[in-house]
Structures are given as structure tokens and as C-alpha cells.
Amino acid sequence: MSRALRSADFALLLVSASCLVIALSFAALGRSAVANAIWVAGTLPVLGMLAISVIDALRRHQAGVDVLALVASGCALALGEYLTAAVIALMLASGRALENYAQQRARRELTALLKHAPRYANRFEANEWRRVALDAVAAGDRLLVRGGEFVPVDGTLAGYAQLDESSLTGEAAAQLRSPGEAVRSGAVSLGAAFEMVAAASAGDSTFAGIVRMVRTAQQERSPAARLADRYALLFVPAALLLAGASWLIAGDVTRALAVLVVATPCPLILAVPVAIAAGMSRCAKRGVLIKGGGALERLAQATVLFFDKTGTLTGGNARLVSVESGPGIEPDTVLRFAASIAQASAHVISEAVIAAARERGVTLSMPAQVAEQPGAGVSGKVDGRDVAIGSFAYVSSVATPAPWSTAFLQRVAYEGASAVFVAIDGSMAGALLMADQIRLETPRALRLLRHEGIRRLVMLTGDRRDVAQTVGSMLGVTEVRAEQTPSDKLAAIQAARGEGGTVIMVGDGVNDAPALAAADVGVAMGARGAAASSEAADVVLLVDRLDRLVEALRVARQTRRIALQSVIAGMAMSFAAMAVAAAGYLPPLPGALLQELIDVAVIANALRALRIRSRAHGGGLARGDADTLKAGHTELGPLMERIRRLADELPRMPGASVANALASVNASLAKQLVPHEQHDDMDVYPGLARLVGGEDPMGALSGTHREIFRMVRLLGQMTASVPPEGPDPDSLREFQRLLYGLDAIVRLHCAQEEELYHALREDA
Known part of the structure; x- marks a missing residue:
């Protein structure tokens, strides 16, 4: 027509x-x-x-x-x-x-999405590959995607695949996906043929939902x-x-x-x-699908913003925060045994443990004689040693609880995190602190939203009040509403609309769908969010980044x-x-x-x-460069844990051992931390300054380097003055203060740098 x-x-x-x-x-x-x-x-x-x-x-x-x-x-x-x-x-x-x-x-850009709609699939039938209509594909089918073909339905990879996901995410760079990773329909194979297992029918797959929303938008x-x-x-x-x-x-x-x-x-x-x-076209080009001009106009007038926490302000996945280890056991040893036995489990926490070990370059071993108790833990043999991981109750049933476990459990409760305890040969060797961490782009996104005129930022979450308040204080939101049910969220949205102002609700789960539908503008984290939330929303972020909402708001206005x-x-x-x-x-x-x-x-x-330019800066870091810079921080992780552990153990250490322990840490700081920060200051920051713009945009971060160098030098001078019998109580407290301070400032500095790298990535 x-x-x-x-x-x-x-x-x-x-x-x-x-x-x-x-x-x-x-x-x-x-x-x-x-x-x-x-x-x-x-x-x-x-x-x-x-x-x-x-x-x-x-x-x-x-x-x-x-x-x-x-x-x-x-x-x-x-x-x-x-x-x-x-x-x-x-x-x-x-x-x-x-x-x-x-x-x-x-x-x-909107119409281009429709051209990427897959039309057929290659399904394994009767010991051969046969081309079948897309509607004939069902969950569990074994499929083949050849080079240049579209991924027909959502599924799981059976091998490595090189994909162009730009039609889904707006990210032009080719993506290398590994076996076991999820793949979404609409991506294009850029390399050799690969196999996958269908996880949904064509009608329930990602691209079908996007196409429906595009047609509605047009x-x-x-x-x-x-x-x-x-x-x-x-x-x-x-x-x-x-x-x-x-x-x-x-x-x-x-x-x-x-x-x-x-x-x-x-x-x-x-x-x-x-x-x-x-305007809708500009948003679509940046991975933000707006379902109609009405939604764009309401978005431009927004003044109140409600957020779900899990999966929106946070990543929605558990990640390793720290490793607790017993006396005489290295944290990497605890992580290696935990990740090795976790390979035999399909639990999401096990996948997070394995991912953390790979990030740190830990070499894993194949587990044997594995036994899993669903919801509790996994046990088996790794390198001939008996290993068990899981909840405190599960690991305590096969190993004697360690003295540090009570304090560790209390810390887990305070932070609203989860713990994976690790037993080796009948002894509780350590534990992994796992938490859903705040997205790297979240703090910056909230700051920019305030700059764009959003006067109220309200966090809605079903989490405990103490956990929610902690996250809210870290992000500086206007209000925190904890222990919210779906009906509570709906009531909060309706009340805010009654008070005047245009209300935005951002969420990603099925429980957010009523609130998304009730808001003047519902925004779904569609890259990983539930289909129900995407269908109920007026705006869908096809890229799993909260700062895309800032870009959409800027374009709308x-x-x-x-x-x-x-x-x-x-x-x-x-x-x-x-x-x-x-x-x-x-x-x-x-x-x-x-x-x-x-x-x-x-x-x-x-x-x-x-x-319309939706971003403040005109260039960016290549994805590989950003990942390399972040990997440098990952390499510093074991050293930072070592500093914290030494600060904890100093009061209990024999006096004669203190000097050797401090000298060892000083040597590691001189070998790893100082060269890393010097390289950043001399080689990395000049390039970042050109991307950020301004006369001295990296001045504050460079100043932090000066403070880190000062603290490392002071620690070395104090260590050289320790007598053979060990430091006196006042000096011991000063060492603790300095170690804790160094740990805190380096962690904060790394977090600030990672936020900047993430914001400047050219595929952001």
C-alpha cells in the first residue's frame, strides 16, 4: 500500500x-x-x-x-x-x-531491521541437514548456521561462532561467541558454519519480538x-x-x-x-527502539524516573567480589579448585565462578567422580584431592567450619551477597563472595539523567531494606523503596503520575511489566530482559546498557x-x-x-x-583496547586481596614474621602496581584526554596516581625501619591503616578508570 x-x-x-x-x-x-x-x-x-x-x-x-x-x-x-x-x-x-x-x-534504520528477519533454518533430521520453514523449528532442535546466514531462532551455541549482531545491538564490531553462550535470532554468521540448539520457536525468539515492535512503531x-x-x-x-x-x-x-x-x-x-x-530513526540507530511518536514525545517531557534494581541498575548476574582463604592457602588456589569442580555444574553461580577464574587466567583441571546435590553444592575429585563447593551448610557437612566463617557469613549478610564455600580434603579452605554488581555505566548514566532535567530518581526493588539502602547511597538516587512486590511498584507509579509530571519506569523482568505498562513511558532492558517487560514497554533498549536511555532522552528532547x-x-x-x-x-x-x-x-x-548527536564525545576506545585496560585491573586483583589479607592478619602474626610479610608485599607493589599506574599515567591518559576533551580532563585521576605512589613509598620506608623483633603496637596500627587505605584508594581508582573506559568504548 x-x-x-x-x-x-x-x-x-x-x-x-x-x-x-x-x-x-x-x-x-x-x-x-x-x-x-x-x-x-x-x-x-x-x-x-x-x-x-x-x-x-x-x-x-x-x-x-x-x-x-x-x-x-x-x-x-x-x-x-x-x-x-x-x-x-x-x-x-x-x-x-x-x-x-x-x-x-x-x-x-527501522525498516532495515525487517530485512534481517530469518526465513528458514537448517535442521538435523534423519542423519542429514534439511532446510525447513522457520515456523517448523521447535525448542531442542539441532540447527546449522552457515557463513553469511542469519541465526534463525534464539538458542545455545554448540561451537565457536563469529557473529555480526549490529541489527540487534547497533554494535558494528564482529563478536566471537564461545560454546555454551546464548545466541539471538537475527545475528549474521561472519565465519565458518556452526551448530546450535534451539531454545525457542521462531515466534518466541528475539528477532520476532523486535519485528513486531518495529511494525507497531511504523x-x-x-x-x-x-x-x-x-x-x-x-x-x-x-x-x-x-x-x-x-x-x-x-x-x-x-x-x-x-x-x-x-x-x-x-x-x-x-x-x-x-x-x-x-528522531525515532536516530534512536533506532543507537539500539533504542521506540514504539511510536507518542512515546518519543512523552519521553522528551519526562521529569520523574523509576528504576528496578536487579538487572537494571545492576548487571543481573552474580560476579566474584573477593576470595576468602584460610591460613597458608593462596586465594588463587581456592578459586582454582572451586572453578575446576564447578565445571561439572550447570548452576548460574557455577558459571560465574568459572568466568571469574578465566578472567584471572587460572588454569583449571578436569573434575572426576562428581556428585551434585541440587540447590546445595557439588563434590568430586580435582587433581586427586577431594573438593566440595556450595552453601555453608553443605560444605560444613563434609568439612569442619573454619574460625573465619562466622565473620564472613555476617559480611555476606550485610552486603546482600551470596557465598560459595570451598572444602579441600575435608578442610574448609576458603570461600568466594559473589554479588550482583552495579553496572559500570550506571553512576554516569544517573548523573547525566540529572543533567538532562530528571528531578526525581526512585529505585524500586524487592531486596531487603538494608541492601537496597546501600546500593541507593552508592548511586545517589533520590528515593529508595525496598521489599516491593509487583503491586507495590504499580501503586508507586500510579501515585507519581497522580502527583503530576511525566513518569518513566525502567525494568527488565516479568514482575516489572505492570509498572512498565502503567508509566507514561515504560523502558525495558530488552537485550536480556523478559519478553513480558519488552512487550509492555514503550521503549526497548536493545543494547544492555543503561546509558542508552540518556541518549534516547537527549534525542527525544x-x-x-x-x-x-x-x-x-x-x-x-x-x-x-x-x-x-x-x-x-x-x-x-x-x-x-x-x-x-x-x-x-x-x-x-x-x-x-x-x-542529532546523542553522545557528548566524538570518538572512542576500540573495544579491544578497553578490554585490555580492564584486564590490567583484573591482574591486580590477587595483589589487592593480598594487601587486605595482610592488613587483617598483622595483629595475629608473630612479630618476627611481620617484616618479611611487609617486604614481600612491598616487592609486589614495586613490581606490579607502580609500573601499572606509571604506564597509565604516561601512555594511556594522554590518549584518553583527547577523547574526553577539555584542558586537563584526566587531572583528578592522575592526582590519584600521585597519592598511590606516595603511599607505596611511605610503606616501603616504614618497612625498612621495622626492628627484627617486629613493630610496636602503635606502628602495627599505622601499618594496618596504611594497608587498608592503599587497598581502598586503588580499588576506587580502578573502578573510576573502568567506568571511564566503559563510557569511552566506541561501541558504547
Whole structure:
């Protein structure tokens, strides 16, 4: 249907332009009668199309400025102003064609998604690969994806795969995925063929949901465009009144015709939908799918923001925070045995333990004689030694509880985290502190949201109050509401809407769906969120990054500003031209040409929304460079744990052992920490400064390096002064203070750097 309309608009433009040019040739030859006939012939098809459009609008109880165009064209023909009528027809046909082109250009990124929809799958049947219809694929099917083909459904990889996921995430870089990783439909295979196991049918897969949302987004008309029609209800009577007054005062109907000509067509119905569609296109290009112009306009007016915590402010997955180990046991030893036995378990915590070991470069061994008690733990043999991991109760049943375990359990409770205890040969060797950590981009995203005018930031979570308050204080949110059920979240949203202001709700789970649907703008973390939340939301973040919401908000506000500028400028120019025409200084024919220029100007201004910059900086770190910088911090992890452990153990250590322990730590600091920070300061920071911009953007972080160097040097000087029998109690406390301080400042510094690396990644 849309293609037919585009063809009709193009045909009308071709006919009206051809008739105008041919008739001008006959007029130049003195054949006025023939010229007039041709002008009428070129005008009537456009007039007919316009009449159909007006009747259809009136049937839907909508009145727009097309009425003026119809009246002006009819009056021009009735008064014998055939050339003016032909120019008006050309103006209308070109306006419709230009608007159609602008909207299609603005929707290009949205429409491109539909082209990536998979149409078939290669399924293993009867010992061979067979091409089957996509609808025939079911969960559990074994599928083959060849190079250049689309991943047909969501599933799990059986081998390595190199994928282009740009249609899903907006990230242009090729992604290398490993066996066991989840893969989503719509990604394109860039390498060799690979096998996968389907996890969902085609209709329930990621890309099918995205396609449904895209089609909905393309079909919905923006409330801003309806607002433009409401402006038209004021503009049309004003134009008719001015035209009638000029006719009555001057007694010249030509003046009335000139007024109607310059009021036709009004830029209102052209500029607003073009700007809105352009803004939606910009958001789609950055991995933010907005389901309609109405959602974009409401997003631009938002002042209150509600967040779910888990999976939104945090990553939604448990990650290793620290390793607790018993006397004489290295943390990496505890992690190695834990991760080795975890390879035999499919539990999500086991997967997190394995991932942490791989990040630290720990070499794992194959487990044997494995026995798993669901929900409790796993036991077996690793390198000939008996190993058990799991809950405290499970590990305590096979090993004697360690003296440090009580304090560790209390710490776990305070932090709202989880613990994996590790027993080796019947002895509790250590424990892993696992927690759902705050997303790297979250603090920066919240700061930018405040900068964009969000006055209230409210965190909604089902977690305990003490845990929620801790996270809220770290992020600086306005309010924290803990122990919330889905009905509580819904009530909070409804209450906020009742207080005034436009409310946004951001969530990712099924329990967030009611609140997302109730908010003025529901935003779903769609990259990993539940299908229910994505369906209920108005905006879906296809990339699993919270700072994309900041970009969407920025684009929405600039788009609305551009749309209003176009409306105001277009109306002002039209009223000025109408006044000049009413005074008799602008005849109908020049007026028609002037109005064409006004229409082109406002549409061109509306298309500025396609060039909105959603990010403050213009360049970024390559993903590989950002990962390399972060890997350097991972390598420092064992050293930081060693510093903390030494600070804890100093009061219990024999005096003669203190000097050796401090000297060993000093040597490690000089070998690892100091060179790392020196490299960052001299080699990394200059490049980052160019990306961030400003005179000295890295000054604060560089100053932290100076403090780290000072503390390391002070620790070395104090260690050199320790007598053979060990330090006195006052010196011991000073060592503890210095070690704890060094641990804290380095951890904070690394967190700040990682946040910066994450923000500057070119695929962010």
C-alpha cells in the first residue's frame, strides 16, 4: 500500500510538472487556449487526490490545512487563474513527494531491521541437514548456521561462532561467541558454519519480538502530529477570515486567493511527523527502539524516573567480589579448585565462578567422580584431592567450619551477597563472595539523567531494606523503596503520575511489566530482559546498557525542540506572507512560489533531527583496547586481596614474621602496581584526554596516581625501619591503616578508570 501511495505521489508530481512546463511553452507561442487547457489538465488530478484526502480526514473527524489547499485550487480555477492553479498543484504534489521521501529516509534504520528477519533454518533430521520453514523449528532442535546466514531462532551455541549482531545491538564490531553462550535470532554468521540448539520457536525468539515492535512503531501516528492538526483548527479559520476580510475591504477576490495560496499547505502537517520519524530513526540507530511518536514525545517531557534494581541498575548476574582463604592457602588456589569442580555444574553461580577464574587466567583441571546435590553444592575429585563447593551448610557437612566463617557469613549478610564455600580434603579452605554488581555505566548514566532535567530518581526493588539502602547511597538516587512486590511498584507509579509530571519506569523482568505498562513511558532492558517487560514497554533498549536511555532522552528532547521550531517558524512565515498578500503586495502566482519555499524550509529544518548527536564525545576506545585496560585491573586483583589479607592478619602474626610479610608485599607493589599506574599515567591518559576533551580532563585521576605512589613509598620506608623483633603496637596500627587505605584508594581508582573506559568504548 505504501509503495502504491509513493508511486501515486511521484506520478502526480510528474504530471503536474510536465503540464506546467508544456503549457508555458504553448503560452510563449501565443497559444493561450491550449496552455490553459493543459494547466487545467495538470491541476485536476492533484485536486482530486486532495479532495479524497480532505473527505477521508473529515470522516475521521480531523480537519487540517488541506482544506485551504482545496479552496485555493478551486478558487484559482473558478477565477480563471489557470497558471496559479497549476503552480499550486505542483506545490502540493512536490510537498507530498518531499514529505514521503523525508519520512522514508528517516525510517531507514527501522525498516532495515525487517530485512534481517530469518526465513528458514537448517535442521538435523534423519542423519542429514534439511532446510525447513522457520515456523517448523521447535525448542531442542539441532540447527546449522552457515557463513553469511542469519541465526534463525534464539538458542545455545554448540561451537565457536563469529557473529555480526549490529541489527540487534547497533554494535558494528564482529563478536566471537564461545560454546555454551546464548545466541539471538537475527545475528549474521561472519565465519565458518556452526551448530546450535534451539531454545525457542521462531515466534518466541528475539528477532520476532523486535519485528513486531518495529511494525507497531511504523504504524502509530505521533500525538505531536495530532497536536499539529489542533493548531490547524486555529490556523484554518484565521486564514479564511483574513482572506474574506481582504476581499470585502479591497473588493478584489484576487487578494483573497493570494491569501489562501500562501496559507497552503501549512508546514504543521509536514514538519512535525518528519521530525518525529527522524528522531525515532536516530534512536533506532543507537539500539533504542521506540514504539511510536507518542512515546518519543512523552519521553522528551519526562521529569520523574523509576528504576528496578536487579538487572537494571545492576548487571543481573552474580560476579566474584573477593576470595576468602584460610591460613597458608593462596586465594588463587581456592578459586582454582572451586572453578575446576564447578565445571561439572550447570548452576548460574557455577558459571560465574568459572568466568571469574578465566578472567584471572587460572588454569583449571578436569573434575572426576562428581556428585551434585541440587540447590546445595557439588563434590568430586580435582587433581586427586577431594573438593566440595556450595552453601555453608553443605560444605560444613563434609568439612569442619573454619574460625573465619562466622565473620564472613555476617559480611555476606550485610552486603546482600551470596557465598560459595570451598572444602579441600575435608578442610574448609576458603570461600568466594559473589554479588550482583552495579553496572559500570550506571553512576554516569544517573548523573547525566540529572543533567538532562530528571528531578526525581526512585529505585524500586524487592531486596531487603538494608541492601537496597546501600546500593541507593552508592548511586545517589533520590528515593529508595525496598521489599516491593509487583503491586507495590504499580501503586508507586500510579501515585507519581497522580502527583503530576511525566513518569518513566525502567525494568527488565516479568514482575516489572505492570509498572512498565502503567508509566507514561515504560523502558525495558530488552537485550536480556523478559519478553513480558519488552512487550509492555514503550521503549526497548536493545543494547544492555543503561546509558542508552540518556541518549534516547537527549534525542527525544532535541527532536521535540526541532519540531516546535519548525511549527513556529512555518506559521510565522505563513502569517507574514498572508498579511503581505492581504495588503495587495503579493499576487497569487508569486505567493504560490513563496509558499513552496516555506514548505521546503520547514521540512529541511525538521530533517535536522537525523543529525542529532546523542553522545557528548566524538570518538572512542576500540573495544579491544578497553578490554585490555580492564584486564590490567583484573591482574591486580590477587595483589589487592593480598594487601587486605595482610592488613587483617598483622595483629595475629608473630612479630618476627611481620617484616618479611611487609617486604614481600612491598616487592609486589614495586613490581606490579607502580609500573601499572606509571604506564597509565604516561601512555594511556594522554590518549584518553583527547577523547574526553577539555584542558586537563584526566587531572583528578592522575592526582590519584600521585597519592598511590606516595603511599607505596611511605610503606616501603616504614618497612625498612621495622626492628627484627617486629613493630610496636602503635606502628602495627599505622601499618594496618596504611594497608587498608592503599587497598581502598586503588580499588576506587580502578573502578573510576573502568567506568571511564566503559563510557569511552566506541561501541558504547
